[in-house]
Amino acid sequence: MLVQQLANGVFLGAVYALFAIGYTLIFGVLDILNLAHAAIFMLAAFVALSLAGLGVPLVLAFALALVVAGLLGVLLDRVAFAPLRRRNAGTLVPLISSIGAAIIMQGVARGIWGPDEQRFPANALSTAEIHIGSLTVGALDVVILAIALVLMGVLSYVLRSTALGRSIRAVAADRVAAALLGVDIERTIALTFFIASALGGAAGILIGLQYNSVSLDMGARIELKGLAIIILGGMGSVTGAVIGAFLLGAVETLSVAYISSSYRDAIAFGVMFLILVLRPTGLFGKRALRAA
Amino acid sequence: MFEFFAHHSKLIDQIGINALLALSLSISLRAGSLALAQAAFMGIAAYVSSIGAVHLGWNLGGAALAGALAAALVAAVLALPIGRLRGVFLAIATIGFGEITRIIAINWPITGGAEGLSGIPNDANTLSIYGTLAVVGFAIFLFGRTKLALAVAATREDESAARGVGIDVAGVRMGTLVAGAIVAGLAGALYAHSNFFITPGDFGFGRMEQVLVMCVIGGVTSSLGAVLGALLMTVLPELVRFLHDYREVSSGAILLGIILFSPAGIAGLWQRRT
Amino acid sequence: MRVKSVFCAVLLLAFGSSVALGAGPMTGKSVKVGVIADVTGSAGAYGNSQKNAYELAGDDLKAGLIDAAGASLTFDVQDSASDPNQVVNLVQKFTTDGSALMIGPTLSSEAKKADPIAVGKNLTILATSNTAQGITTMGSCVFRDSLSEEQVVPQMLVKMEKAWKVKTAAIIYGDDDQFTKTDFDIFSASLKADNIDVVDIKTFHKGDVDFKAQLTAIGEKKPDLLVIGALIEEGVKIATQAKQLGFKGHFAGGNGLNSPKFIDLAGPAGDGVIVGAAYYLGDTRGGNKTFVERYTKKFGKAPDQFAAQAYAAAQVVAAAIKGGATNSGQFCSFFGNMKPLMTVLGPVSFMSSRDVRADSAILEVSKGAFVPFK
Numbered sequence: 001m002l003v004q005q006l007a008n009g010v011f012l013g014a015v016y017a018l019f020a021i022g023y024t025l026i027f028g029v030l031d032i033l034n035l036a037h038a039a040i041f042m043l044a045a046f047v048a049l050s051l052a053g054l055g056v057p058l059v060l061a062f063a064l065a066l067v068v069a070g071l072l073g074v075l076l077d078r079v080a081f082a083p084l085r086r087r088n089a090g091t092l093v094p095l096i097s098s099i100g101a102a103i104i105m106q107g108v109a110r111g112i113w114g115p116d117e118q119r120f121p122a123n124a125l126s127t128a129e130i131h132i133g134s135l136t137v138g139a140l141d142v143v144i145l146a147i148a149l150v151l152m153g154v155l156s157y158v159l160r161s162t163a164l165g166r167s168i169r170a171v172a173a174d175r176v177a178a179a180l181l182g183v184d185i186e187r188t189i190a191l192t193f194f195i196a197s198a199l200g201g202a203a204g205i206l207i208g209l210q211y212n213s214v215s216l217d218m219g220a221r222i223e224l225k226g227l228a229i230i231i232l233g234g235m236g237s238v239t240g241a242v243i244g245a246f247l248l249g250a251v252e253t254l255s256v257a258y259i260s261s262s263y264r265d266a267i268a269f270g271v272m273f274l275i276l277v278l279r280p281t282g283l284f285g286k287r288a289l290r291a292a
Numbered sequence: 293m294f295e296f297f298a299h300h301s302k303l304i305d306q307i308g309i310n311a312l313l314a315l316s317l318s319i320s321l322r323a324g325s326l327a328l329a330q331a332a333f334m335g336i337a338a339y340v341s342s343i344g345a346v347h348l349g350w351n352l353g354g355a356a357l358a359g360a361l362a363a364a365l366v367a368a369v370l371a372l373p374i375g376r377l378r379g380v381f382l383a384i385a386t387i388g389f390g391e392i393t394r395i396i397a398i399n400w401p402i403t404g405g406a407e408g409l410s411g412i413p414n415d416a417n418t419l420s421i422y423g424t425l426a427v428v429g430f431a432i433f434l435f436g437r438t439k440l441a442l443a444v445a446a447t448r449e450d451e452s453a454a455r456g457v458g459i460d461v462a463g464v465r466m467g468t469l470v471a472g473a474i475v476a477g478l479a480g481a482l483y484a485h486s487n488f489f490i491t492p493g494d495f496g497f498g499r500m501e502q503v504l505v506m507c508v509i510g511g512v513t514s515s516l517g518a519v520l521g522a523l524l525m526t527v528l529p530e531l532v533r534f535l536h537d538y539r540e541v542s543s544g545a546i547l548l549g550i551i552l553f554s555p556a557g558i559a560g561l562w563q564r565r566t
Numbered sequence: 567m568r569v570k571s572v573f574c575a576v577l578l579l580a581f582g583s584s585v586a587l588g589a590g591p592m593t594g595k596s597v598k599v600g601v602i603a604d605v606t607g608s609a610g611a612y613g614n615s616q617k618n619a620y621e622l623a624g625d626d627l628k629a630g631l632i633d634a635a636g637a638s639l640t641f642d643v644q645d646s647a648s649d650p651n652q653v654v655n656l657v658q659k660f661t662t663d664g665s666a667l668m669i670g671p672t673l674s675s676e677a678k679k680a681d682p683i684a685v686g687k688n689l690t691i692l693a694t695s696n697t698a699q700g701i702t703t704m705g706s707c708v709f710r711d712s713l714s715e716e717q718v719v720p721q722m723l724v725k726m727e728k729a730w731k732v733k734t735a736a737i738i739y740g741d742d743d744q745f746t747k748t749d750f751d752i753f754s755a756s757l758k759a760d761n762i763d764v765v766d767i768k769t770f771h772k773g774d775v776d777f778k779a780q781l782t783a784i785g786e787k788k789p790d791l792l793v794i795g796a797l798i799e800e801g802v803k804i805a806t807q808a809k810q811l812g813f814k815g816h817f818a819g820g821n822g823l824n825s826p827k828f829i830d831l832a833g834p835a836g837d838g839v840i841v842g843a844a845y846y847l848g849d850t851r852g853g854n855k856t857f858v859e860r861y862t863k864k865f866g867k868a869p870d871q872f873a874a875q876a877y878a879a880a881q882v883v884a885a886a887i888k889g890g891a892t893n894s895g896q897f898c899s900f901f902g903n904m905k906p907l908m909t910v911l912g913p914v915s916f917m918s919s920r921d922v923r924a925d926s927a928i929l930e931v932s933k934g935a936f937v938p939f940k
Contacts, residue, residue, distance in 0.1 A: 001786050004811075008778040015776070033380065080548060089555035091379070092326070096508045097551045099501065103544030107606075110540065115610040116867070117799050119831050129810060136811050211775040211803055213831065217608060221773030224387070224497055231384040256779035261769045262741050266395040269388035273373075276385045280376040299662045302654045302683070398742050406740075406747040407698060410678050487654070489678035492742065494650065529652055539645065540606050 005257045013249025014148045020229040020241040022199030028236015029172040032094040038219030039105035044069035044201025045208035066198045073197020117215035234284030308421035314506040314518035316475035323468040324448030326383040330476045332390035333363040335495030337477030338484040342412045352415045356481035363477030371466035397492035408491035416485035511559025590636025600660030602670035607648025615873040623880035634884040661687035674698035690898040694875040702920040707898035709920045713844035718926040722842035736784045739795025741769040749795030797822040806835040825870035836931045845874040846927035852908040878909035
């Protein structure tokens with residue numbers, strides 16, 4: 001049973017990690033908590049679902065929905081964050097404007113897709129299972145884990161080894177200095193939003209596929225844990241977020257299996273609380289993105 | 293006038309309770325600590341006061357004081373481990389604390405769990421709610437004229453400088469957390485005693501988010517701003533009720549519009565001129 | 567003043583669900599029913615079904631499919647956004663705006679905050695989706711047409727035992743939601759009464775999507791029966807993931823799973839799930855066939871139990887008006903003395919406890935449809 005539970009924890013962790021990496025990127029670069037990330041996550045899943053429903057092949061629907069999510073992120077920045085950035089409004093105020101933006105997106109989604117939970121067309125997915133000894137693993141879970149790992153790898157590579165990544169890191173480190181060095185700040189921020197939101201959208205679609213469920217509150221229900229993960233990981237640390245995500249997946253699964261399912265979330269938040277008390281700036285310290 | 297009051301007394305009561313909650317958060321924010329445990333403090337006091345009233349026959353005054361005291365005690369204990377945390381790290385640790393509190397409330401038989409606690413005497417009325425609000429407001433006003441208020445402001449603006457001039461930064465933070473918990477606790481007791489029934493879900497992350505929005509919309513560290521923020525955010529869903537299917541979208545748009553128009557909140561509208 | 571009345575008229579046109587036409591003994595009388603539903607927010611899926619049902623009831627009054635004896639019957643459906651504060655504000659509105667009856671709110675936890683206010687103002691209440699204990703005891707004019715699971719589950723277990731010789735069971739339920747917690751209480755009491763051994767109990771939280779940890783632990787114990795105390799969103803995933811993990815036992819659930827949406831979402835994984843419920847989609851009594859057809863045509867999906875219970879409430883209200891009721895007191899006494907009335911739920915009347923007396927439906931998901939379980 002332990003092996004099966006550990007496998008359950010890994011797949012759950014992958015889900016959390018996917019959600020968290022886009023989230024943490026915006027957090028690291030702009031120092032703001034973007035509570036509309038969860039709404040974009042949800043909208044992307046609905047867009048992909050609608051496209052798949054129209055008969056668009058799943059891979060293409062996935063790609064198109066990512067672009068939509070990315071553009072929504074850029075729009076979100078222009079509407080809800082850029083005006084505040086120009087006025088140096090601090091970190092709390094953008095948090096509230098992102099809540100406002102999230103309510104609008106939620107309302108729009110309710111208007112377009114209705115209040116009910118939906119699923120991808122029945123034939124769009126593989127329901128095959130892989131059995132290794134007593135271990136049962138869905139083929140889809142493995143594919144999703146692989147995609148999640150690839151996306152995380154690509155993001156790390158972009159941040160570390162490309163010109164864009166250098167610009168992003170420079171803006172994260174010191175916006176004024178970056179501007180002096182000739183980095184186009186607004187363009188870099190727009191691209192950051194595009195990448196982060198596309199990643200959030202990818203998470204929404206993959207989670208929608210994995211659990212075969214797309215619903216209005218799919219973002220809200222993962223939001224708090226996503227928030228916990230990125231802060232636990234350390235401000236803007238992609239590695240920290242990934243490790244935090246797998247840690248959370250494992251803690252949750254094991255506490256259900258061996259302690260108490262009723263106290264699962266209390267245990268998960270308790271572990272997070274303890275780690276923060278011991279390491280007040282998260283697992284990977286402050287400003288990890290600078291050194292990413 | 294009387295008719296208006298009779299038709300909207302519940303809404304008026306909600307505004308008063310929310311104003312207390314927003315004030316309670318603004319007290320913590322005044323010392324620059326983003327401790328988001330107001331919903332939990334509210335819940336602790338709501339349960340203590342309700343269980344006291346249901347099982348031990350406490351009256352409103354006693355129940356509210358016991359609730360506020362319980363919230364204050366928990367806040368004082370909580371202040372110790374979170375003393376080193378700042379900013380978002382403090383925020384998420386306290387949100388986590390709130391979730392843990394809620395889950396304990398779900399699982400502890402005395403609270404009635406998810407099925408809730410009923411039979412709470414409905415003895416909090418508009419007078420007791422606004423009376424409490426007036427007392428709290430006056431206390432904050434008086435505090436603002438003391439030297440301690442300067443220590444709180446100094447802690448917010450520059451912690452190391454404050455420490456340099458001999459301010460007990462940890463003490464200030466703990467003090468504001470406890471004071472905020474007392475106010476949130478009073479709000480929680482009044483909430484329970486004006487709603488017949490409470491469930492753990494009343495005191496979750498959603499409530500915390502609401503209180504934060506009220507406080508920031510009002511203008512973070514301004515007391516009058518917090519009260520106005522609570523007024524606006526409580527009335528808003530009812531004001532846009534006539535928009536029917538577009539209610540959700542317009543509520544979000546109004547929230548976004550206000551914060552973009554005045555990032556310093558409602559208080560910023562008059563503070564900017566001075 | 568004139569501007570105000572024009573404004574009111576526009577509002578009525580836009581939002582009032584219905585104005586009944588046609589002559590009858592009550593012609594010229596008008597009755598407004600205040601409905602509180604969580605059309606948006608976390609319970610939006612259920613409140614929306616309710617709102618749809620009253621919209622259709624409005625159409626059906628005009629079409630003569632529901633007979634209110636010529637009275638003009640309006641359902642003023644207001645959204646409480648799954649927020650108890652808004653529920654409370656709406657109750658206060660309905661106690662002061664001339665509503666003759668209040669229907670709702672959607673959730674029991676909301677009702678426990680809201681109903682005492684209406685009771686204090688002598689406004690009769692008809693609940694259509696509150697399943698918790700202690701709803702109708704809040705006042706002598708608080709009724710409900712939603713069948714308690716206590717009235718369904720024991721019969722259901724007897725049938726299952728007979729069919730499969732069930733010896734052991736495990737329960738998985740949501741412990742932070744009143745609806746699913748009540749499911750647990752009732753199922754565990756009934757299992758105990760039937761001497762079925764409960765080998766494991768696991769919980770989840772509202773909004774969870776991954777139940778593999780709980781189901782892996784339950785699977786180890788190999789129970790004959792898995793009881794699912796969940797609403798459809800979670801229930802679908804529990805059934806699906808349990809089958810994925812190779813669970814071989816039977817499944818049983820309560821009211822929360824009785825929705826055509828369960829079948830849409832679960833697909834083949836739903837097959838074999840037994841649901842103890844208060845409404846059968848395939849029922850042909852009480853105009854249900856027409857109701858299902860018209861609802862499906864209007865909203866593009868079949869009605870769920872929330873919609874059916876709401877529509878039945880509209881039928882009950884119309885019957886009361888036909889019986890001469892136009893104000894709160896008359897509704898209260900009509901409901902209390904009502905002879906069994908044929909509705910989409912089958913024959914409905916109220917017991918002295920003001921709980922509903924109605925048929926239960928024990929259903930099995932088979933080849934993508936709910937069919938009576940034999």
